[in-house]
Amino acid sequence: MFENYAYTVADRFLRYVRIDTQSDPRSTGFPSSAGQLDLLRLLAQELRDMGLADAELDEYGYVYATLPANTAKQVPVICFCSHADTSPDCSGAGVKPLVHRQYDGNPIVLPDDPAQVIRAEEHPALAGKKGEDIITASGTTLLGADDKAGLAEIMDAVHYLVAHPEIKHGNIRLLFTPDEEIGRGVDHVDLKKLGADYGYTMDGETAGSLEDETFCADAVEIIIHGIAAHTGFAKGRMVNAVKVAAAIIDALPKDQLSPETTEGKAGFIHPLHLEAGGEKAVIEFLLRDFTLSGLRGHEQLLQAVMERVLRNYPGAQVEWKVTEQYRNMKTVLDRYPEVTAYAEEAIRRAGLRPERHSIRGGTDGCRLSFMGLPCPNIFAGGHAFHSRQEWISIQDMQKAVQTIVHLCSIWEEKA
Template sequence: MQHIIDRFISYVTIDTESDPNSTTTPSTPKQWNLATQLVEELKTIGLQDVTIDDKAYIMATLPSNVDFKVPTIGFISHFDTSPDFTGANVNPQVIPNYDGGDIVLNSDKNIVLSPKYFKDLLQYRGQTLITTDGTTLLGADDKAGITEIVTAMEYLIQHPEIKHGKIRIGFTPDEEIGRGAHHFDVDQFGADWAYTMDGSQVGELEYENFNAAGAKITFKGKSVHPGYAKGKMINSMLIANEFINALPKGETPEETRGYEGFFHVHHLSGSIEESVVELIIRDHNKTKFEKRKALIEKITKKINKKFAKQFGENIAIAEINDQYYNMKEKVLPVKHIVDIAEQAMKEVGIKPLIKPIRGGTDGSQLSYKGLPCPNIFAGGHNFHGKYEYVPVESIQKAIEVIVKIAELTAIRK
């Protein structure tokens, strides 16, 4: 177990935060620091065909050790961390034999990881947890996934008695800003299907995710001295507020779950002359997804009609861009790849938790690029913030699942 801890900590202590405002790939130069380390590590453990391209996409091969034809499978994780919370100077804390009580992450700042609020902690009594020190995120999303893939490949190399077909692995930058699969060369990867190791708690197995779009609505206004503004001033901030209030009540992230979609306003800035509202649109159902986008257009048109005479042109301009789609459409025709993962979990003593992803992964985009790619747990909790943690035993179980999938895929039919 110490080998797993050491490997994981060696990854998370390298800052790889991505930047949504960057136009380069990777979006931050510091992602190269871990990428180049991974390349050398993959070579050291004995993988073949280890490559890294000019955008930091890493691929490698574990050759087949059977003398009959079996599918080529892949395992994929990302090495960037979320820009939602700082990933600089990560100082992991190892909590052995967790007793089920409060964990003081930072006594100076009174930051406590408590099962009274984070009830999932109680599942891990007696296990070894790795937490933050309360000042950064941890990076288990998705450096736990990388740890699992590298360690599983190392284990298969060291245990040639375990039979498997050709396995390809891939590590990507910029997943956290929605670009992880943008430059992924599916043809070069050459797998029949793959799995992203990027889920949360033990047992998660996901092949449904949101359809996703982002919207930016710009509202114009006219600034006039407030003492003489009657019939002249148009305050764009108030129009932006009118738009937000026109969105359906109760359809926000904090009030939805399961298959329920939402609108999420995540950025609002403005002055009298111009205000900008940015939001994301999410729904598992494609028809409902399209209706949500149409509603944005409808509200915008209604506002434009209201101010047409006074403003003289469109006062609200909406830009809506699709981001990714529900992978279910691409995975269902090859549902056996989900069945294999489910069987693998059961054989290593895990109860599969098959549920929709309330988000997206590289796998959703890769599935639409021709590489069906369900998502498997990586073990972490409370991603993208200071309360993030991962049980080491969960990482170990994910390693066992990878090994078992490789074994099951190589059974002679």
């Protein structure tokens, strides 16, 4: 089926990662950074060039497009979704992608910062990629496989389906989003306009993986109001908000309930950002757990820590704000077992063994699921996301292309 196909996924990916699309959590605009629009405009134009006449970039920076059905069957409309932004955790400016042909198993030294070395013993998935073609950045930036790999894979799958009309499928809708990395990816999605029955995000990691369970996630903001006073006359008057903030963070558990001490289905309380001065300090936390009861427990623990610390700082005042971010999509997806079952079959047809996993994070699919579009997450093939050691196998991206094509075909077969 794909034996003589000239994949475009790698060329697309190498082109996309050179565009700086880092999202900005401090921005109030949408999208949060102008570079995202540069890539999203390019994607819309490439879709139109492939014949998807309705491809558009809307006022919020979303790309919507349709690959029209080529079957007489009534097939549910499925959507493939990926995000255009890269994480603010690591620079995405001036990405220089490097292709390491026929990886030989030795450590990969990144030339722009030789201290950055990708070793198989530190990246276990790399050990199985000997002989494959590995793409990395040059050592000073992230690569952007999260999630420009997903974009490139969807685009190449569309390219394949356009060129092979003998493969029958229903209407396929595409949705490319901005600002997923800062939790705003679907804030302005118009599901009525999208018109899909089910969806899939291409935003996972290891080839063959399928994720139908995520954290429940909240953000907590603690605003501390101290009392300012001249340092020379501060005794009995000053309440230093910097010290209050530091004491709250220091009072958190040291050996548990943090990202650096947990794995599997253990949740955490993560101080993400701190802005502090003597009179006012703001701490931003991420709270994560796979159950709502666990999430509520983390909130109660954090609040108890805060209140205990405040007893040592009479006069300090605090504001406590909780913002819901996303919820575990498994509670929705369990009602539509065919959505994940068809994805597993597509992965098998691509020659891989499907492996269902839970995500210690979230995707646009979390919120889309609760908005009415059941949406599990399929592998895109990237590894070491949000870091300068991010890498991806070209062969894994090609397997993702195959998975998308097979999935479109399976929905038509089952209709």
